[in-house]
Amino acid sequence: QVQLVESGGGLVQAGGSLRLSCALSGRTFSRYTMGWFRQAPGKEREFVAAISRSGGSINYADSVKGRFTISKDNSKNTVYLQMNSLKPEDTAVYFCAAGSNPFSTDWTSWGYWGQGTQVTVSS
Numbered sequence: 001q002v003q004l005v006e007s008g009g010g011l012v013q014a015g016g017s018l019r020l021s022c023a024l025s026g027r028t029f030s031r032y033t034m035g036w037f038r039q040a041p042g043k044e045r046e047f048v049a050a051i052s053r054s055g056g057s058i059n060y061a062d063s064v065k066g067r068f069t070i071s072k073d074n075s076k077n078t079v080y081l082q083m084n085s086l087k088p089e090d091t092a093v094y095f096c097a098a099g100s101n102p103f104s105t106d107w108t109s110w111g112y113w114g115q116g117t118q119v120t121v122s123s
Contacts, residue, residue, distance in 0.1 A: 001026045001027075002024060002025075002026045002027045002032075002098055002111075002112040003024070003025045003026045004022055004023070004024055004096045004097070004098060004112055004113060004114035004115075005022065005023050005025075005114055005115070006020060006021065006022045006094065006095070006096045006114040006115065006116060006117040007020070007021050007022075007023075007117060008020040008021050008117060009094060009117030009118045009119045010118075010119070010120070011120045011121075011122065012086055012119075012120070012121055012122070013121070013122050014086060014087055014088055014121055014122065014123050015085060015086065016086050016121070017082070017083060017084045017085075017086065018083045018086065018119060019080060019081065019082050019083070020036070020080065020081040020083070020094055020096075020117060020119075021078055021079075021080055022034070022036075022078060022079045022080075022081075022096030022114055023076070023077055023078045024077045024078070024079075024098060025077065029072075029074055029077035029078075030053055030074050031053060032053060032098040032099065032100070032112075033050060033051065033052050033053055033098070033099050033100055033101060033102045034050065034051055034070075034072060034079040034096070034097070034098055034099075035047070035048070035049065035050035035051070035070075035096070035097045035098075035099060035102070035110060036048040036049050036050070036070065036079075036081045036094060036095070036096060036097070037094070037095045037097055037107050037110075038090075038092035038093065038094045038095065038119075039092055039093050039095070039116075040091060040092040040093075043092075045095070045107045046061065046105075046107075047061050047105035047106075047107065048060070048061050048064055048068065048081070048094070049061065049064065049068055049069075049070040049081060050070065050099075050102040050103070050104075051070045051071070051072055051079065051102060052102040055071075055072055057102045057103070058070060058102070059102050059103050059105075061105070063089075064083075064090075067083065067084050067085045067086075068081060068082065068083050068084070069081070069082040069084075070082075079096065081094070083119070086119075086121045087121060088121045088122065088123045089121075090119060090121050091119060091120050091121050092118075092119060093116040093117065093118050093119075094116065094117050094118075094119050095113055095114055095115075095116045096113070096114040097110040097111075097112060097113050097114070098110065098111060098112040099111055099112070
């Protein structure tokens with residue numbers, strides 16, 4: 001049974017930075033593509049970023065390119081999302097996910113999910 005636990009959310013001013021972490025347990029971390037999604041109130045869950053099992057393929061939503069960086073540490077079974085130059089429109093609950101295709105932006109195709117962590121960016 002795959003378990004994902006996110007941490008690192010919080011309140012930050014516009015222009016600031018946060019780093020989210022997501023630890024996977026229960027299965028071999030390196031077998032999974034890892035991704036981040038987010039969901040703002042009243043909106044659908046949307047793709048943010050993903051990294052392949054090898055780390056050789058990375059995909060970003062256009063809205064975060066150049067500002068967010070996804071990375072992973074297989075020795076710690078952890079994936080990270082470094083978020084810089086945050087904007088109020090980045091405010092959402094951020095979810096970590098494990099799947100098989102780093103280019104799938106459809107959240108329904110990802111098999112495992114964390115509980116989410118709130119990110120709030122004030123203007």
